[in-house]
Amino acid sequence: MNFKLAFTMGVLLLALGTAVAVAGVELSPTAMAQVLEPSQAPPLLGPIAVEGRVGWACEPEKAATTGSTRDAHLPEPPTGQ
Amino acid sequence: MRALALALCVFVCVPQASGAQSYGTPAPSSTDRTTLRNLAIGREIRERFSRGMAALDRGDYAAAIAEFEDVLQRNPGEPQNSTAHYDLALALAGAREFERAARELAAAIARDPGFLAAYANLITVDLDNNDVAGARAAADRFIALAPTSARALYSQGLVALRAGDSATARADFRKLLEHNPAYAPAHYDLALAALQDGRLDVAERELNDALASAPSYPRARFALGIVLLREGRRSEARMAFEAVIHDASDPALRNLAASIHDAIAQ
Numbered sequence: 298m299n300f301k302l303a304f305t306m307g308v309l310l311l312a313l314g315t316a317v318a319v320a321g322v323e324l325s326p327t328a329m330a331q332v333l334e335p336s337q338a339p340p341l342l343g344p345i346a347v348e349g350r351v352g353w354a355c356e357p358e359k360a361a362t363t364g365s366t367r368d369a370h371l372p373e374p375p376t377g378q
Numbered sequence: 379m380r381a382l383a384l385a386l387c388v389f390v391c392v393p394q395a396s397g398a399q400s401y402g403t404p405a406p407s408s409t410d411r412t413t414l415r416n417l418a419i420g421r422e423i424r425e426r427f428s429r430g431m432a433a434l435d436r437g438d439y440a441a442a443i444a445e446f447e448d449v450l451q452r453n454p455g456e457p458q459n460s461t462a463h464y465d466l467a468l469a470l471a472g473a474r475e476f477e478r479a480a481r482e483l484a485a486a487i488a489r490d491p492g493f494l495a496a497y498a499n500l501i502t503v504d505l506d507n508n509d510v511a512g513a514r515a516a517a518d519r520f521i522a523l524a525p526t527s528a529r530a531l532y533s534q535g536l537v538a539l540r541a542g543d544s545a546t547a548r549a550d551f552r553k554l555l556e557h558n559p560a561y562a563p564a565h566y567d568l569a570l571a572a573l574q575d576g577r578l579d580v581a582e583r584e585l586n587d588a589l590a591s592a593p594s595y596p597r598a599r600f601a602l603g604i605v606l607l608r609e610g611r612r613s614e615a616r617m618a619f620e621a622v623i624h625d626a627s628d629p630a631l632r633n634l635a636a637s638i639h640d641a642i643a644q
Contacts, residue, residue: 366528
């Protein structure tokens with residue numbers, strides 16, 4: 298974890314720390330950082346054939362361009378996590 | 379006179395329409411050594427692309443890396459050059475060689491500056507490699523090229539959130555939600571941005587919106603429990619943690635929710 302990310306998570310934990318104190322619970326900051334991390338990074342777009350990215354059939358380039366979260370293959374709303 | 383001119387025109391313009399047999403363009407043939415060599419290289423490049431993609435498909439990253447590196451050794455022109463760098467990066471990422479993958483994606487973009495899929499993957503690779511600064515630079519360029527792209531907005535918002543830039547994160551996720559109002563992860567990330575700013579009211583609203591779109595979203599439910607606790611609404615917070623204990627498959631999340639729930643109950 299780099300410094301800036303650690304700082305960000307620190308600010309977030311500080312914001313939540315009062316709540317933890319209210320509850321009177323001893324919680325590991327690391328555990329809190331793990332459960333309240335930002336949502337997943339988007340998965341990698343797939344390979345491109347020898348014809349290249351230009352053309353109607355280039356699925357990864359279309360996914361990078363579209364305004365629809367579904368067609369862009371963004372992470373699905375998680376269940377159970 | 380006019381009829382004669384018209385008949386003459388038809389005769390000149392379509393002389394073969396009824397009588398002549400048309401033939402396809404003959405296959406190019408040459409005995410020139412350079413031409414033959416270039417044709418052979420072109421065929422080999424196409425075959426190596428096919429084999430590399432098949433190797434990627436079956437998860438054989440070492441084989442895929444070898445094929446795409448061979449393509450690049452032959453220094454093909456565009457679009458094959460940038461595409462080979464892009465595909466090689468995918469194989470390297472599969473082999474968890476993230477730094478090399480990032481270099482290959484940068485090489486693809488250098489050859490084809492409008493290559494949006496390469497920007498998209500560069501951000502993901504940089505994040506996998508904990509290179510938030512690199513991801514931020516790629517995300518900024520991606521969104522400049524494709525300001526309405528869902529992937530560009532989500533990626534830049536996510537990177538900004540990780541970098542502590544809650545204003546950019548807020549703007550990106552809000553714009554993404556304009557066209558995808560039920561996209562729960564964007565609501566969840568907006569809530570985290572609001573928490574960074576100390577806006578518990580906004581965080582609560584966004585978490586409720588996330589849960590309205592995806593009721594079985596325990597991480598959002600857990601965050602809501604924390605917000606409610608912070609607001610002094612202990613019984614509502616306890617219900618939120620009970621739901622997390624019931625729904626969550628992640629043991630870390632479930633155990634943390636159970637710890638807080640038990641402490642509130644005392």
